[in-house]
Amino acid sequence: MSSAPEYDVIVIGAGHNGLTAAAYLAGAGLSTLVLERREVVGGCCITEEIAPGCRASTASYIASMLRPEVVRDLELASHGLRMVPCDPALQVAFPDGNVVPWWADRNRVVGELQKFSVRDARTFLRVDEQLKKLARYLQPFFLEPPPQFSGRGFEACWNLLQLGRRFRGIRGDEIAQLVSFLTGSLGEFLDRNYECERVKTLFLANNVYGKHGGPYDGGSALGLLFHLLSGGDDELQGFYGHVIGGMGSITQALAAAGRKRGVEIRTSAAVENIEVRDGCVRGVILENGTRLLARTVLSNADPKRTFLGLVDARELPEDFRHAVKGIKMNGPCAKVNFVLAEEPRVNGMPADASPAQRSLFTLVPSLEFAEGCYDIAKFGDIPEQLWVDCVVASNVDETLAPPGRHIMTCFVQYVPYFLRQGTWEEKRPLLGERVTKTIAEYAPNVPGAIIAQQVLTPLDLERTYGLTEGNIFHGDLTLEQLFFMRPVPGWSQYRTPIVGLYLCGAGAHPGGGVTGAPGHNAAFQVLRDLRRRRQEARA
Secondary structure (H helix, E strand, C coil): CCCCCEEEEEEECCEHHHHHHHHHHHHCCCCEEEECCCCCCECCCCEEEEECCEEEECCCCCECCCCHHHHHHCCHHHHCCCEEECCCCEEEECCCCCEEEECCCHHHHHHHHHCCCHHHHHHHHHHHHHHHHHHHHHHHHHHCCCCCCCCCHHHHHHHHHHHHHCCCCCCHHHHHHHHHHHHCCHHHHHHHHCCCHHHHHHHHCCCCCCCCCCCCCCCCCHHHHHCCCEECCCCEECCCEEECCCCHHHHHHHHHHHHHCCCEEECCCCEEEEEEECCEEEEEEECCCCEEEEEEEEECCCHHHHHHHHCCHHHCCHHHHHHHHCCCCCCCEEEEEEEECCCCCCCCCCCCCCCCHHHEEEECCCHHHHHHHHHHHCCCCCCCCCEEEEECHHHCCCCCCCCCCEEEEEEEECCCCCCCCCCHHHHHHHHHHHHHHHHHCCCCCHHHHEEEEEEECHHHHHHHHCCHHHCCCCCCCCHHHCHHHCCCCCCCCCECCCECEEECCCCCCCCCCCCCHHHHHHHHHHHHHHHHHHHHHHC
């Protein structure tokens, strides 16, 4: 037992946050081991072959909020990372053949909106400025632990003061607006501000992805601010980018950056148990029986998988386990990836549209349609007509497929994890058929062009990528599960009730998306705690 290999740090899971944390910790001089249960690194941020010579971003598919600090600090460009801005950032195809793009240039967006409503075009400029300003107030919280309000006396007052300093200069009406966005519904906000249904749908197409609730549910307006946090090489608000080589290029660059700093990465190394002794972490035991020692362990797995699956129940307070059990997961989305013999020909796509414009289109006709999809899915049924977000990645990235082949990835919103009837093994073909049928209504040539199809149900997301209940965010991004409430109240600063065990994945603040922020923040929290312990030992 004493001869078990020992490291300063072990990171469980080689997703993008685990690799980010490992690179920072190794860069600080700590011997760091990353353990990945699959045979490849990347987690959900991965590029995989779905047909001979044809690769797709099988899970996550667009880079939006990858932190510029992470890109710069870890020199990811030198390790092959290249992102091309999406322009348009999004585009909605409507059933009547109209295609409405949202360009990077605000004036071009106004020009598009004026075709439907001059009033809404004017409103867009006002609201866009308002939203971006409010998002800037939230931006600083992204790369730091949220305040801890569980203390008493001076500590609680100090934490509250620190929080208040972040909002210096905010006006009373802006506070009201911020609270409204954090608690209100997207649909009600759009109804108050816009008159044209198509303009409202354009906003809808960029929100409520991966979360429970339709656009009229409370808290659904949060996405308007969340997606305006900055990202990309140039730290642009609302950045969306195609990653050359697929999303796996991000995690390959992170892995290379980590190895350069001394990180050891083992694949096909599933962790069976996190070893705890006297309330402190001691290491991990792999499924093959191998024991590895470390006094610091970071889990990139979601909170339920970590605390209800990898840690013995006797090592955790019962109230903590109870809170973890209550985290809302039940992922409402799926993914369908295609190899096509020809590019989708979308009804109404301008004849002179560039490959970049033809590379993405969202199929959601209205807010009412989206609300109806959710109402069906929440009772365990698969909607016959689906909300589908399509990205023809090969239009901007020729490395993904040989000539004559086209890669289209489709994110499917509002399908149930828990089916009312049948199993996902039985229903997987039905989901693929309904996605194909939905796309055919807008791009009739697609069904006849399919060479290969990969259907990832919510259950597949759980089994293949380790996402409990198929939740892509490691827990819903709702107000009661964000900020100092994430993953559970009292434990929002990456630490856990076990000394030396930390969360570094999307289940911790600030949440999901390919950002690198949870991994970055957890690594720096570890380094702060190690410095404090050394100082206490010397005192």
